[in-house]
Amino acid sequence: MRRRTMLAAGLAALPLAGCAGGRGEGRRVFRQFDPADQATGLAKAVKAWNTEHPDYTVTMETLSPNNPQQFAREANAGSGPDIAQLAFTDVSFMAEPRILTPLDRLMSSAPAEGQEDLLATDMTTYDRQSWAIPWTADTMALVFRPDVLEKSGVADTPEDWEELAEVSARITKDSGGDVSGFVFPAAAQYSSAQWFPINYYLWAHGSQLIRADGESWEVAVDEQQLADAMTYFNTFFTERITPAAMQAVTDYGDPSIVGALGEGSCAMTFMPPTAFRAARESIDAELMTAPMPCGLVDGATHLGGRALGINANCEEPEAAWAFVSHLLSPETFELYPQYPASAATLDRVDVDPSERGFTKQLPHAESFARYADAPITIASLQEQVNQQFSAVYSGQSEPEDASHKLLDALARGLEE
Amino acid sequence: MIASRLRSAQPYLLSAPALLVIGLLFLIPSVYNVVLAFQHLTPYQSPGEAEAAGLENFTDLWSSGDLPHAALNTVLWLTAATVVLRLGIGLGLALALESPILRRWRLRGVSRTIILIPWMVPQVVAIAAWRWILDGSTGVLNQALTGLGVIDQGVPFLAQTSTVWWSIIAIIVWRELPFVVMVLVAGLQSIPAEQYEAAAVDGAGRWASWRSVTVPHLRPVLTVVVLVTVIQTFNNFVYVWLTTGGGLGNATAVLATELYSAAFFDNDLGAGAAIGLLMTAIMAIFAVVYLRVTSTKGESR
Incomplete structure (x- = not known):
């Protein structure tokens, strides 16, 4: 009986012991959301930190895919990881309810290397305070098979969207329909990657979905511009330049796209750096990148990436900041194959020649700050846009009709 | 005196832990969902930061214009079509599993195990596999059909409006059929053999004994199966979300996907809760009407 009581007491105390161990014994958590196979370099960087700082060791936790709402739930309940990797677009959601630690004091008292020339700080600033620090930068580049382009006599990648349509149609026609000139994921889901080229197309043609007008927001695209964009992308399907099956694909790294690149039945597509590297490693043929159409025009492509934030519940923000500074350092980027959000650190990183499309385009890319903090969320914008284009x-x-519906949805979203 | 009081309180004391668990696990979340439906709250805020919304979340449901379409899809395609198909195919398979031939050849155990396989596969895995099978260019089904000369080029089943709902229905029926089959098999096994023998003595043929013995005995089982599968399917989110996410356009949007979008893309937990409340109300009305109709039929017999 006594043994049973002891056992019950022990079992009841287990969760409490876990909590105590979580904080009291120096276990700090850094949460990142990239797939584990893309974070092996990052794990090495964390290990290097732990070796040098036995008094402040950090455990790397992977929670993939990105789930900012889970972080918010934990932070609102007084827990959560000490340091978190955040998508640029999520920072303001975390800043508004003050579940992150403002970084301005830490940044001025112990500046991190390269923090003075960071890209995309507009995405990490809210109410004139810094709530996170830009860490990595990426964008979408045109990914192509040089041999397939060469077969159709295409020497240079398209410089604008009209040229992309013309060149890709020619490639498909010359191959008798065996090669898709341009392939892009075109599913209706909010996460469908068609969101990026649609915006790039609009930005390159002088419009955007919504725009801040002082304190208020307004729709910044007219019905004709939207209809033109829809007609443009629909032409890839009506002319059979892009396989109809792409209408069910959401991801740029989908096996059907990577497989088609490998077979040579896809001449061009678009990808971010991590997906490009994965594709390059999985196929035998040579893959290259180039800037997207109009990619060298300022503000015609997006600057994405990751930021680092410190939980408002973190008990040792100074030590956490030191860890964040380590992750921002050139030494980390020697182990972690990402582009740093610091322009100075980016200059020091060796880039494979096949990835030059990204590095050429990055200085011209602009963040989604143009849509951030609007009454309609970027996720809602993505959902509405992808849905109507898919229709x-x-x-x-x-x-x-679809552009009319989309404009209605945007106006309704901005009213709310 | 005290002993008799304790004795009279005993039933309440004994059921108190169970009632407490029910209250904690079922009642509190349900009540909170009702409260949330009248509030504005984002997934990034703590519940204490919620603002009163009055009836706004409900009035917004009608102004969005997408909800009637999603409701129709939920009732017609997601629920009615899949439940009817599961019942039809399930009954056929249950009868086949109980057939004398399988018993004679000692194949009943193997057959049941094979039928259970889809149910053992996790939903997410089943959907991922089916997406791959149905892929328009590299899918196994298209390759087989092209190889057999049935079609010239692959059909993008999930990328055209004429086939997308049938593809989702195929996935749901494949994955959820074993539950219906197993419950109906249990129902068939519970019918006493003497009743068939008596019917045979009375000169009943196969059709007559099916109509007079099997169907009446299966009716209570079918009532439960229909109720459970309808509620389970009506509220299901995973199949549509992971297969099409509500696309093409919004062709496959259902109430559960609208709920998710409202709560987690529009960052409006209150609006999501309002849709959830609407779904609960529809199912509650269905359950009451359905049980009343089926019990009335049973009593009249």
């Missing part, structure tokens, strides 16, 4: 591809709507 056109699948023949459910004419471009004019």
